[in-house]
Amino acid sequence: MLAGKRILLIIGGGIAAYKSLELIRRLQDQGAEVVPVLTRAGEEFVTPLSVSALAGSAVHRDLFDLTAEAEMGHIQLSRSADLIVVAPATADLMAKMAAGLAGDLASTLLLATDTPVLLAPAMNVRMWQHAATQRNIAMLAADGVRFVGPEEGDMACGEHGPGRLSEVPDIVEAVLRFFRAGPLQGRRILVTSGPTHEPIDPVRYIANRSSGAQGTAIAGALAALGAEVVFVTGPADVPPPSGVEVIAVQTAQQMLEAVEAALPVDAGIFAAAVADWRVASASDRKLKKSRDGMPVLEFAENPDILKTVAGMAQGRPALVVGFAAETDDVVAHATAKRLRKGCDWIVANDVSPETGIMGGTENAVVLISETGADVWPRMGKSEVAARLAERVAQALGAGG
Ligand code: CTP
Numbered sequence: 001m002l003a004g005k006r007i008l009l010i011i012g013g014g015i016a017a018y019k020s021l022e023l024i025r026r027l028q029d030q031g032a033e034v035v036p037v038l039t040r041a042g043e044e045f046v047t048p049l050s051v052s053a054l055a056g057s058a059v060h061r062d063l064f065d066l067t068a069e070a071e072m073g074h075i076q077l078s079r080s081a082d083l084i085v086v087a088p089a090t091a092d093l094m095a096k097m098a099a100g101l102a103g104d105l106a107s108t109l110l111l112a113t114d115t116p117v118l119l120a121p122a123m124n125v126r127m128w129q130h131a132a133t134q135r136n137i138a139m140l141a142a143d144g145v146r147f148v149g150p151e152e153g154d155m156a157c158g159e160h161g162p163g164r165l166s167e168v169p170d171i172v173e174a175v176l177r178f179f180r181a182g183p184l185q186g187r188r189i190l191v192t193s194g195p196t197h198e199p200i201d202p203v204r205y206i207a208n209r210s211s212g213a214q215g216t217a218i219a220g221a222l223a224a225l226g227a228e229v230v231f232v233t234g235p236a237d238v239p240p241p242s243g244v245e246v247i248a249v250q251t252a253q254q255m256l257e258a259v260e261a262a263l264p265v266d267a268g269i270f271a272a273a274v275a276d277w278r279v280a281s282a283s284d285r286k287l288k289k290s291r292d293g294m295p296v297l298e299f300a301e302n303p304d305i306l307k308t309v310a311g312m313a314q315g316r317p318a319l320v321v322g323f324a325a326e327t328d329d330v331v332a333h334a335t336a337k338r339l340r341k342g343c344d345w346i347v348a349n350d351v352s353p354e355t356g357i358m359g360g361t362e363n364a365v366v367l368i369s370e371t372g373a374d375v376w377p378r379m380g381k382s383e384v385a386a387r388l389a390e391r392v393a394q395a396l397g398a399g400g
Contacts, residue, residue, distance in 0.1 A: 013041020212236025
């Protein structure tokens with residue numbers, strides 16, 4: 001995937017610098033050539049020897065005794081890279097970048113090139129939240145610098161919050177995304193997936209048999225074409241794809257809130273099997289046989305997420321795709337559903353038990369649009385996903 005790509009990896013100072021060693025390996029696994037640069041502060045956390053041993057090349061260090069000639073060589077180095085990754089990117093290094101300072105090797109390299117830059121910030125939560133850091137980040141983002149992370153969590157300093165270096169697979173994925181010049185690059189696409197769980201009481205819920213397999217495959221296929229994917233998923237059987245932003249929810253109500261928060265998007269693909277009803281007054285304590293007798297559940301209607309988004313007067317995605325699970329008269333029902341929901345396309349699946357589609361690996365799909373019904377042959381769910389992603393790219397005027 002990264003064969004022939006040269007990545008200049010600048011390792012800043014911070015407790016998370018140890019992860020950069022793993023990052024070197026994982027980038028190499030993808031075929032990249034990694035040229036390491038270790039800042040003086042970085043040397044306090046990882047040794048030049050371990051970095052150069054892993055990278056298989058000399059590590060460029062923050063020395064001030066460089067001859068002019070050698071310094072020119074270093075600058076050449078940053079220009080010949082296809083991407084510069086800074087991990088961890090400290091508050092100090094980002095401040096230098098934002099201000100255009102070039103007082104040391106790392107900042108000189110960053111200033112002396114127009115090679116794209118990906119920053120993986122890591123710092124104490126207060127430093128991250130400080131107005132100065134946020135100001136620098138806004139300036140860097142406006143300059144076209146890309147970011148991955150930071151993550152939220154427990155920090156080495158004992159505090160909790162945003163500021164943790166992203167995990168190595170996430171940094172690698174961000175690098176892959178950068179090089180994936182697919183037709184959906186620059187497009188932001190929302191995918192809902194999986195079932196929802198509607199609570200009866202704190203331990204019981206109403207659910208359905210959706211595995212989340214089709215929605216997961218679609219999200220992965222869209223990401224593979226370069227899209228930035230927001231993946232809002234109920235409790236699914238299959239793990240989410242890599243390279244997407246995952247927002248995990250339980251209920252239909254939470255799914256709607258997550259979807260609304262993810263807008264605006266260029267396209268919305270609503271593959272979730274959302275429960276149509278929830279228990280009207282879910283109990284906040286466990287229902288007891290002895291005390292409560294036979295429970296009588298009253299239902300309330302859940303919000304229709306697809307219909308809500310498809311009907312938005314302002315900020316409606318350019319393409320809204322719904323799903324229909326039908327057992328008979330698939331085309332007629334799905335065509336009526338497209339109009340009822342106000343969406344552009346309906347992906348209709350025949351889920352009669354004898355098809356084995358619900359929970360299976362294959363799907364038989366009819367794509368209903370304004371122009372009619374397009375019957376696809378039965379194929380694997382990942383092939384359905386790839387084909388749908390291609391159609392989405394065409395509809396959005398790929399690459400624009
Ligand atoms: N959907 C939704 N929010 C709901 C219910 C459904 O977003 N509360 C979306 C689903 O993600 C899917 C489509 O609407 O894209 C399915 O519509 P739905 O009315 O649930 O149809 P079916 O489940 O196929 O069943 P039926 O027509 O029998 O109700």
